[in-house]
Amino acid sequence: MVTGLSMGEGLPEKRDVGDGTVFRTEGLTKVYHMGEVDVQALRGVDMELFSGEMVVLLGPSGSGKSTLLNILGGLDTASGGCVTYRGMDLTKATDKELTQYRRSHVGFVFQFYNLIPSLTALENVTIVTEVSDNPMDPRDALRLVGLSERSDHFPSQLSGGEQQRVAIARAIAKNPSVLLCDEPTGALDSATGVLVLEAIERVNREMGTTTAVITHNSDIAAMADRVMRMSGGMIIEVTVNEHRKPPREIHW
C-alpha cells in the first residue's frame, strides 16, 4: 500500500488517546459535477473531532452536512484539502483501503434506517459483525437498544423508531471507534426520536465511541459536547456545551 494507511492489523489503536484528535480536516472541498454545472458542496472545511466526544452538526438543507459526514466515514472522497483519521490521510486512500477503513472503524446510522428488508433484526446486525474484527455479540447490541424481544422480526414488522434502533445496534455492534449518524431522527416523531437519541447517547457514554450526529433540529444540539453549524459548505460556528442535556429532557 502506497498511501501509508495501514489498517486491519489493529493499527492504529482504536482507543487512541494521543492528542485525542480522531478526525482533522484542512481546507476540505467537495465539488459535484452535474453535467454543465459544478455544485460546490464543501468550500474549505476545517474541523476536528476528538476522541470520545459527541458532536452535533446543524445547518440548513444543502449546506453540506451529509457530504462532510460521508467523507469522514469513507463513503465518499474529497475533491481537495485534507482529511485525516488518527493521523492517516483518507484523501489518498484507495477504494480498497476505504472499504477496510469502514469495516474496521466506522459505524453509520442513516435517516431512512436502510435495513436489509429480507433479513431479521438480528440478522441485520449479524451481517455487519460477520465482517468486523472485534464485534460484540449481536444480541448484546440489540439489548443495548432495548430490542432483544424483537430480534427475529423483519424490518417490515417493526415501527420506524424500532427500525432505527436496530440500525443503531447494527452500527455499534462492530465496536466502531466512530459513530456517524445522518439525521437519525429525521423520519421519527419526537417521542420515538428520544428513544433513538438515548441509544446513541448511551453508546457514546458507555463505550466512548466518538459520535457525530447530523440534525435539522437545534433542540437536539443540547445533548452534544460541541455543536457545529454549517452553511454554504463551510463550518460557520462551533459552540461548546458546558454540560450535555440527557435526551430524555429534550422535546420538540
Added chain:
Amino acid sequence: MKALNRKLLRNLWEMKAQSLAIAIVIVSGVATFFLSISTMESLKRTQAKFYTDYRFADVFSSLKRAPNALAERIAEIPGVERVDTRVLAEVKLDMPDYADPVTGRLVSVPETEQAELNQLYIAEGRNVQPDRDDEVVVGEAFAEAHQIRPGYSFGAVINGRLKQLRVVGIALSPEYIFQMQAGSIFPDFEHYAVMWMGRTPLGTAYDMDGAFNHVALSVNSEETVEDVIDRLDVLLEPYGGTGAYGRADQVSHRYLSEEFKQLANMATVFPTIFLGVAAFLLNIVVTRLIDTQREQIAVLKAFGYSNRDIGIHYAGLVLAITLVGVAGGIAVGAWLGRGMSNMYMEYYRFPFMDYRLGVATVLEGALIAVASAMAGTLFAVRRAASLSPAVAMRPAPPAVYRESVVERFGLGRFLSPPTRMIARNIERKPVKSLLTVIGIAFACAVLVSGLFFGDAVDYIVEVQFGLAQRDDLTVSFVEPTSDSALYSLRGLQGVERVEPFRSVPATLRFGHRTYRTSIQGVRGGGDLYRLLDNRFQQVELPPRGVVLTDYLAGILRISPGDMLTVEVLEGERPVREVPVAGLVTEFIGASAYMEISALNRLMREGNAVSGAYMATDSNYDPQLYRELHDMPRVAGTTVRKLAIDSFYETMSRQILIFTSIMTALAMSIAFGVVYNSARISLSERSRDLGSLRVLGFTRAEVSYILLGELAILTLVATPVGFALGRGIAGYMTAGMETDLFRIPVVINMDTYAFSAAVVFVAAVASGIVVKLRLDRLDLVEILKTKE
C-alpha cells in the same frame, strides 16, 4: 449460515416464480445439450462395442463371381487382417396372408457358423445349421414388422424356385444396423428383409459352389483402408468387382454417421438459443433486482463489505438459479436421452443400448450454462459491485420519458393516454424492448426450426413421388434383359403404362475427383420418371450426354459442357468420355441420368433394360403383385405407396414425440420471456399503475397499460420468429447436406400457425399470471413505499 447468504436465499425465494421461469429455460438449454450429446455418445459407444464384439468389416466389395481361392490372394494384400467371402442374393418373399410384394436379401453364413466378420448377434432362437437349405435367420426389424418368431415359415423365390423357409432365429448384424434396400430413399422394414442362410445351400442355389460374390475385409489400421481398396479393386476387376468401398460408404454405417452429425448440430443450435435467452432473462431480472437494492448495497458497503463481496453475492444469486436449471437439465436430459436412444433403436438395430450421461458431458454442460449466465449478468453484477456507497444511498434518478415516435409523427392525438404510455415505455428502454422481442421470437423460431423437418419430409415425398417418380411400382429384373421383357409386363391385367430403365454402376471421374454411383438410363420424355430442374420443370433428356444431379456436379466440380469420364463397373467395363448435357435437382442421392438408348449405346449392348416403372390400376394390385411375384425374371417389386405409408407409420410416433418436446421447450422460452418482462414492468411501474388506480382507473385499464406493451412486443416478435426460424432451419440443413440427401427449407403455413399459437398461449398464460398480481396491487402499500 452467513447472513449475506441468507439474504441471497430469501431474495431467491421472493422472486421464486421469476427464478423458476428462468431456470426452466436453462433446463431446456441444458437438457437439449445433454440429450443430444448423451444420445450421440451412447449411440457411438454402443456402435463401437457392437462393431468390435461382432467384428464389423472395414472394406466391402461385391463382384460377379470369384473362386474361393481368391480369398487367399485378398488376404495377402498388405494391411488386411481378416477376409470374409460370402454369397449375397436378392430374393422375392412370399409372406403368408400378406399381399404386398416383399423382397429380401439373403446373406450366407459360413460352414463354421460364425463368420470371420460381420458376425450375427442372435436375439432369439439360434443360428442356422450351415448345411440346412430350409433354415433362415431373419433380421429383427423385419421380424418385428411381421411379428415373426422362431418357428415361423414363409416362402422365398430362390433362383427362380419357390422354397419354404423356416425361421430358426432372429438376429442383428453390425452390417445392417440400419437396413435399407439399395435404391430406396427411406427404410421400409415391412417390405424389405435381411436374412441369413447356410453358405452351402445358398451357394448351390445360385451356382456359387466354391465361389463368392461379396467380400468383406478388416484391416489392421485405418490408414491402410485407401490402399486396400485400390488393391482389392485390381484383384476383383477380372471377377466383375463393382468397386470396393470403406465403412464411410457402407449404407448402415453412413446413415449412423449422418445421425451423429445431426445430433452434434442439435447439441449446438438449441442450447445456444436457450442459454442465450436465459442469459438475457437473467440480465433483466438481476439488473432490476440490483436497481431495487441500491440502498442495500450502499449499506453493506458502508459497513465494510468490499466490491468483491457484493459482486460474489449477486453472482451467487445467478449461480444458484443456473445450478437449479442445470440440475433440472440433468434430470430431464437423462430422461429424454434414454427415451430418445431407445427410440433410435427402432431405426438403428443394436442388440443393446449402453445409455449413459457421462460426467464429462454433465460438467461441460454445467460449465457452458454457468459461463453464459455469468456473461449475461457480468455487466449488471459489475455495476453493482462498483456502485459507490454515497451514490447508491440516494435513489436512482427518475426515469426519463419522451414522446414516442408515433407521437412525434403527430399521431399522438389518435392514441389514448394509456396507449401513449405503452408507446413511451417501449421506447424508453429500446434495448430491453428489442431483446424481449428477440427472446419471444426465439421461442417461435425454436418451434419453426424444430418442426419444419416434418414439412421438409412431406415436401421431399411430394416432389420425389408426385413430380419425379410417378410410377406406382418399380420392377427390377434379375439381370439386364432385352426390352422384349417389357411386353410380358404390358400384357398383365391392370398395367396401364410401362417405361423401362437401365441401371449401370459406374465410377464417374472428372479431373482428380471421382464418385461411385449408378447411371440411370430412362426414357426421354417419359411420364413415370421425370427429371426436374431447380424450378421443378421437367428436363428433357438429350439424345446423348449425361445429366447430373446438381449436388453430384458440385462434388465433381463439373459443369455442363465438360467431358465426364465414365468407368462402368459391369459387363465389359467400358471407360468412356461423355459430355455433361445438363443438371437436375434432386433431394436424394447423387445420380447421373442418360437417355436409355444412349446408355445402351455407351454399353455397346442392345436394348437392355434393368427393370421398369409401371403405372397400374390399383383395383388389380393384389393380382398383379402375385403375377409379378411368379415371373422368374422379376427380382423384386417395390410399391411406392406402400413404402411411403410404411415410412410414415414408423415416423409418426417420433414426429409426435419430437413435436411435443419442441413445444414444451418453446413454451418454456415464451413463458420465461413474457413472464419476466411483465414482472419487471410491474415492479418498475407498480407506483405509476397504483397511482392510476387511485385516480380512478379500472383494473382492466391499468392491466391494458402493462399487458398491452407485452401484447405489442409479442405481435412484433412473431414474424421475426418466423424469419429467425427459417434462418435456423437453413443453417441446420446446410450443415447436413450430403450426397445421401439434402433437406430443403420448406415450412408450411400450419407450422408457422402452430408456432405462433404456442407462443400466444404462453404469452397469454404469463399475462394472466401477472394480471392476477396486478389485480391484488395493494394501493396503500404502493403509495407508502418510496421508489
